[in-house]
Amino acid sequence: MTGISSPTLQRVLQGELCSGCGLCAGVAPASISMATVAPGYSRPVQSAPLNQQQEQAVAQSCPGAKIAPWGGAPHQDIFWGPWQQVLTGYAVDPEVRFGGSSGGAISALLIHALESGLVDDVLHIAPSAEYPTRNRLQWSRTRDEVIRYAGSRYAASSPLSEIGEALESDQRTAFVGKPCDVSALRQLALVDPRVDRRFPIKLSFFCGGLPSHDGADRIVRAMGLEPDKLVSFRYRGQGWPGMAKAETLDGQTAEISYADSWGAHLSKEVQFRCKICPDAVGGVADIACADAWYGDEDGYPSFDEQEGRSLIVSRTAAGEALLASAAGAGSICYEPLDVREIDLMQPAQARRKRLVVARTASCRVLGHPVPQMHNLDVAKAARTAKISEQLRNFLGMLRRIVQKRK
Template sequence: MAANRLCTGCGVCAYLAPDEVRMVDVLDHGRRPLPVLPSAPAGPGATAAVDCCPGVRLAHDSRRAEPGEIAALRPAWGPVRRVWEGYATDPAIRYAGSSGGVATALAGYCLTGQGMAGVLHVGARADVPYLNETRLSRDPAELLAAAGSRYAPASPADRLDLVESADGPCVFIGKPCDVAATRMARRVRPALDARLGLTIALFCAGTPTTRGTLEMLRRLGISDPTGLESVHYRGNGWPGRARARLVEDQPGHERTLSYQESWGEILQQHRQWRCYLCADHTGEFADVAVGDPWYRPTGDDPGRSLVLARTERGVRLVEAAIAAGVLALDEAAPTILPASQPNLLRARGAVAGRLVTLRAAGLMTPRLRHLPTARMWWRHLTVRERLRSTVGTVRRIRRKRLREPAELIPYGEQRRPVG
């Protein structure tokens, strides 16, 4: 799947087949699975892992809203039971978070208020801070240290073994595709299912490759990333600025770019191809999903989060965190979701045109079940946007060489600048 560019980089295959698959960073593609032994044929573990691959398929059990769900949101946004807007009451968490710090605060409450054993999430590698690593945090301080978006390749599902072997229930935080993979994996691994206390998805418009981060660093005046002390993509206000520090920089000095400069002008141009085919940008398979309320004007603001409870477990734990004073959330009307994320609604519609075009060209596409895209294509895209989703895909087939297998050369351990 990775060579055919359907891989999302979630890492679930490395969890399910650790003796056969390892995850590596590929500069222009993202986190990708490679055989542990290059010459060895795929074994039973790797074959089984394909069944849990969110790059290959995504499926809801039903098209219809279940009792307790908001029926009007189901076609475009998946299962939603409650909608809130608000923030973490701890000002440090709120300030460090990408919007209102809700994901960090809720996960921390699960540790301190619900007795959960850990939180599986990603953070910057200490030795190479522009790359990510998966970690199991066991206290709120560790979570706070990793707060804020990481607009770089990450594969948090590769260490679901840490959840499976934990001494109590754990929280999982990841992108929508990571959570979808975890949901499929828990169905085939009862021990994992027993240890997943809560899944939190972060709204996602696509994962930039490591090449994107290096381009952002160059814009910040850093041509050699080996001297980096830290890299942050958002946070310290909403939407926050991209920030980087070199070890040699004076105390208090940071090189910064605005969100528009970092994401709008650089990072989104480097999203992996599979993200252009994604029908789930808002974590439809999670217990709780958190994103930005973009209907609000941005500026010098400490931040607020849009919060969706998608399951009864999600409703219960969010309400418990509100009652404990950890979250300050106000219930919101369902219409706040499409008002906050119109770009993601159009992105889902564009998927329909891309999939039809790719299939007509004889190329592989993901299988989607009960995640409708065609009606979004008709209702929410202009004529020009519909043409772009089809004609633009024809051009991308040639420009991105989609008929050729992707060249997957590991980058992960390299520390030298790449041009």
């Protein structure tokens, strides 16, 4: 049997709601595989029917169909989600701080979890050896591996594509993924109790959206290089925010700033699902980290190179325990931050959240599917947006969907 037969996947793919997380392929590897489709996103291809259990897992967990609700913490913010503590900090080890995309907080937490025996390994993303602008799965077991593969990877990734096989093991793993990946993992845990035993630590980050491979190729060409000649490519890190850096087979090297790589290229290639995302801040992770940008004279984030600083939001008891353990071991240092300060550090995230209702309203008017978004404060966030801003986004999304159908 060929083609899509799962009703969940059919709806998700037809509505461009797939985030490419790979969960469906992970729970049904004999029936679904992940493939790259133009302009460079990861999407499932179904070759055989799913059994009832697999269909239930996909319907329950797919972040294109349903997004895990917030809750369970003593505090909750309409933009920044549930929280136990809001902090700024950085990795104490200068090498870890330098190698990460902001202050190295996630890397420091992972290294501490490994070296203290909290976990046996880490599941995260690393550059593809064949196509350095693209991603592959990485199971890291040492400090050196975590540092080697630190840094943001602004390209399609499917970190849950081997989840079924992973759940057969009794190893304990720290998982790092996009907010939608952690949402899928949280929801899978509701139908598969092995998830929380296998992945006792689930970390995420604030996500600006997933760009296509074409966006990365444009960066390489803007550097004066060719994508098929690369032997290495780094999107960020090795400084804060760090430069995009490339090297070719014949030894040519080039770099451009984060402001240019993201602002001029990658941000224009973000997939549709990300434009209506109600939880790009890792609201169901144990800990979510982000860039704790300093504002410029006009109150906007400044991307000048400086010592890295991470925004750290602990959301669960497990996250609190990991933070306390890492701080006690001298792996990470931090200080409290007023939650309203995040508004100045991450204004683009707040803007997207307050426009989710306007954008999804356009979808509903045209019969275009949207994911379930219960208990994510989208209505409360929408009430903070100006009517003119909502109208512009409603009409812009309406126009986009109509044009796409032509």
